[in-house]
Amino acid sequence: MNSSTVSEQKQPAAHTPRNFTLVLVICFILLGLCVIASLALGSRVTSFRELMDGLFHPDVQSFGANVVRKRISRTVFSLMCGAALGVSGALMQSVTRNPIADPSILGVNTGAALFVVCGIAFLNISSASQYIWLALAGAALTAVFVFGIGSMGRGGATPIKLVLAGAATSAALSSLVTAIMIPRSYVMDKFRFWQVGSVGSGSWDNISTFLPFLIAGMLIAVLTAPALNALALGDDVATGLGVKTGFLRFISAFAGVVLCGATTALAGPIGFIGLLATHVIRLILGPDLRFVIPMSAIAGAIILTVADVIGRLLGSPGELEVGVVTAFIGAPILILLAMRSKVRSL
Template sequence: MNSTSVSNKNTLNLHIPKNFTLVLIICLILLGICVIASLVFGSRPVSFHELIDGLFHPDVESYGANVVRKRVSRTIFSLLCGAGLGVSGALMQAVTRNPIADPSILGVNTGASLFVVCGIAFLNISTANQYIWLALAGAAITAVFVFGVGSMGRGGATPIKLVLAGAATSAALSSVVTAIMIPRSYVMDQFRFWQVGSVGSATWSAITTFIPFLVIGMLIAFITAPALNALALGDDVATGLGVRTGTLRLIAALAGVLLCGATTALAGPIGFVGLLATHVIRLIIGPDLRFVIPMSAITGAIILTISDVGGRLILSPGELEVGVVTAFIGAPILIILAMRSKVRSL
């Protein structure tokens, strides 16, 4: 038996959580509310008529209608980035078997940021395609390094060791990023908002560049979900079920890196979305990744979009970058989760 047979067997024995349909409906309603709020609220709120004109009447050239049209790309970009970060968090938690794993906590976002900043400072890159490939390289190298460091010593890659390795790596790489940017004012000016995470500069070009990476990462996540369920039972049990654990971890980790690296390249290092989205869904519908992964995508989109709207309202008529908002919400939750994990380990 191989991983394919495990996947087919699990698919045939699909048990839908009893509250899944209700949760899905509620999440879709919340998603719709977030989309409307993202189009309506900002430095200049728009009325219902302006919203309708902006979406369905291209011949209307009023100020409010034009504001709505400009917010459409930002809203779509926010939804896509949130979905990518949500699924990336679910994959990283499954691969590391670490309930508090997240691209930002493991330092993957910072590694992607470092490579992008180096590209701008030393290679004069300026296009979304160039940003993405550099970010993917940085994210992949950082992920391998953090997992390698966290695997050293007795007990292998435990959740706490991975978090500590990720935090230390992230701090070190952040210092390097700052050291590169400070003497180069043009780099700092270009990415001072990107560095904290923002979807405010979204363009249709960035969206079309991002979509292929998002689709590939999502497909890999859905395909590997059944085998990842077996991996949650432990490597020995998964191997007995015919899962090639090493290959599975590599493929799933690559998908996670692809999603968070591409997001970081275009929106900056936005943290805690994957952690929050996956934890909320696991608590509500259970641990089955065949349901957790798609629902993490929807929940991640909700969290990032509503955080973006909140950032606009808090400092209106200015705005607070979405990366600051998600960090403000996610950091206390991470502390609580870490404390609970410590208590259980005793």
């Protein structure tokens, strides 16, 4: 299925949501406020003057201005990771037709973390580009394994079976990560942030390494969104509309794995962003993935950046890793969603 075929599919939702423009404006305002907060707040709160000096006056070398400059790469990295996880969650929910699918819930990011830890411990890898390729392999294999386990038995891959398979797989893989790291202090010291996830590793080198994977995953997600709308009507209807359902699931899942795996390789297994972002956008704009996918990117960027700022404020003078904050917020929401009767399918 090429891009022209995808773009020609009939859409279940043919019109732009009436409140889309308003939501888009509000999201961009919130995004701007999040960026300002990320640059200004932390263990060292900067003044407005220091913020302006750090952004627009490179000749000013005050301590506050330098703090702002150091936070720029972290903020950009946080926005990119949040966008990637938001879109990855939207894709996984659509492909599995599971409204509570998320890279963390399905164990995908834990599989990515395991492969990278194995590479560090046994292959002596040390560069971000190597981390990403190992993370992609681990994420892909874990996704296939979880979906295969969840598809066994009567009823196929139901939402509850996938969640249970993902939770069990994630627990097992987390134990393996711990078993590999404990006797190897150099691995634990260097990558202990993976236990919870952190955007503190944000640097321009990591951003440049991450960027091609982010662009590729986002592009595939946007191009497949119309066909995923057709898939939401059921395989038979989608096939009648000319959608190659098998290839569509493969390429969409591939994009989700790329986004999740690359993020995990550089930031660790940050959970619940895809779940939170996608549900908020669906609640406001409806199910049309032509709008859900790009808006989930913005919502994911906002949520992760806010969580990072909260972690820095709560953990001052150190910081509370962003993975702890997102888990604290996301776990109760997951429980509420799992209790709803509508969780059976999208």
